[in-house]
Amino acid sequence: MAKEKSQFVCNQCGHVTNKWAGQCSACRQWNCIDEVKVQSVKSSSQSNRFSNYSGDKKIQKLGQVSTEQQTRTPTDIKELDRVLGGGLVPGSVILLGGDPGIGKSTLLLQVTAHITQSINPLYVTGEESLAQIAMRAQRLGLPVDNLSCMAETSLETIMDSVLKQKPDLVVIDSIQTLFSEALTSIPGSVSQVKETAAQLVRLAKQHKITVILVGHVTKEGSIAGPRILEHMVDTVLYFESDGNSRFRVLRALKNRFGAVNEIGVFAMTERGVREVDNPSAIFLSEHKAEKPGSVVMVTREGTRPLLVEIQALVDQSPLGNPRRLSVGLEHNRLAMLLAVLHRMCGLSIHDHDVFLNAVGGIKITETAADLAILMAIVSSFKNRFLPRGTVIFGEVGLTGEIRPVQNGEDRLKEAAQHGFKTAIIPKANAGQWTRALPMKVITVTEVNQVIELI
Secondary structure, three states: OOOEEEEEEEOOOOOEEOOOOOEOOOOOOEOOEEEEEEEOOOOHHHHHHOHHHOOOOOOOOHHHOOOOOOOOEOOOOHHHHHHHOOOEOOOOEEEEEEOOOOOHHHHHHHHHHHHHHOOOEEEEEOOOOHHHHHHHHHHHOOOOOOOEEEEOOEHHHHHHHHHHHOOOEEEEEOHHHOEOOOEOOOOOOHHHHHHHHHHHHHHHHHHOOEEEEEEOEOOOOOEOOOOHHHHHOOEEEEEEOOOOOOEEEEEEEEEOOOOOOOEEEEEEEOOEEEEOOOHHHHHOOOOOOOOOOEEEEEEEEOOEEEEEEEEEEEEEOOOOOOOEEEEOEOHHHHHHHHHHHHHHHOOOOOOEEEEEEEOOOOOEOOHHHHHHHHHHHHHHHHOOOOOOOEEEOOEEOOOOEEEOOOOHHHHHHHHHHOOOOEEEEEHHHOOHHHHHOOOEEEEEOEHHHHHHHO
16 A cells, blocks of 8 residues: 655646745745655555557657658637647547636537547536536437447546547546546546546647537636646647637637647537638628728737727716727726827826727737727727728837738738728838739828827
8 A cells, every 4th residue: 555645736737846835935825735645655556557558769860750741630610620730640639628608618529529430538527417418419410320428537447448448539537637546646637637637638738639628617717737737738729718708719729739829619509500601791780871980900819810809989088087998908008098198199188088909809909900909099089980981900109110020922812802992001011912902001100190190
């Protein structure tokens, strides 16, 4: 019988100490140290059990390693394939996080149900019974006659079943419900999450099995458990929503087999999660007449250009300290742009409230939105509007100059495909190719030039 000992583990960063403390010495968080009982020595049977999952210890010359591209397996969901980089890669480990009820289990059930025609999947659930999974599949009308499912939380039992059945894809819903017999801590603890995830990663790499792990999220929106969990896997996906909309955004924050920050747009319906063919439509308002304070820009998420409407409301403030509120846009960037507007353009709105919003609940972090934000503020402040069918993008410097942005050609082509007739862009982003576009391109170098246009 292996001896047990106590360790104190931080539930935020996974730092291990030999005694309890009120503050973690690694991440400096308070009241996050938990006592965990672990076995100091593994039994011989337990050591032999996982010896087959170790990696290849043979030393090779890097130039002699085969670099043949592995065949990807499409998931039959184009938006998901876009985020993954083209499909599922054998031997990869994917971590999917999101708020409760956002549609993680529904999406993965749809994937495993439709992919049975090409590969052999195994759906492992630790939170629901098989009867609940069958009822959901029946409600969604999914073809699940050939889908293998398993309701189990023991890591050893799951791995034995995987080695016997040898599936091509394993879905674990969720990683926080699994426990290993090698540890005595409860499921969901830092030590259990690290151990179970490490064994599943070894299994995936050794036997070329694609593993998808569903992770719970904290109230801050990050995946629960130690941060090392995100470093262990190959791909980290987040399922996001603004809470009041049926639209969902799947975002890749880490991807060793594709582009980072790529997004896929879905809609939650009665028949499950459905793809959105034209994502730009959900980020544009439906009003037909021109409105002051409304400007359309082209942002980029990964490799995809998206049309997004920026709305601003500038109003006389009855307070001594006017409010500055931005939704979906950086608050610090707004303060900087207001200072540029005052110093370089002579427009003083220090006694006005400024409210800024990106339509559709999307979050924009790139600087290409600077010019659109300024023009929306000026449009609302002057009660003037831009002609319908006008798109704007560009970065604004502290001296009032307008700088070019990346992938300007792709942005203009996306706007032209949606019927926009006029574009106001940085002069450095224009070229000979702009003459071939079915739209009027106006180039500017200073913020004052755009204000005069308004």
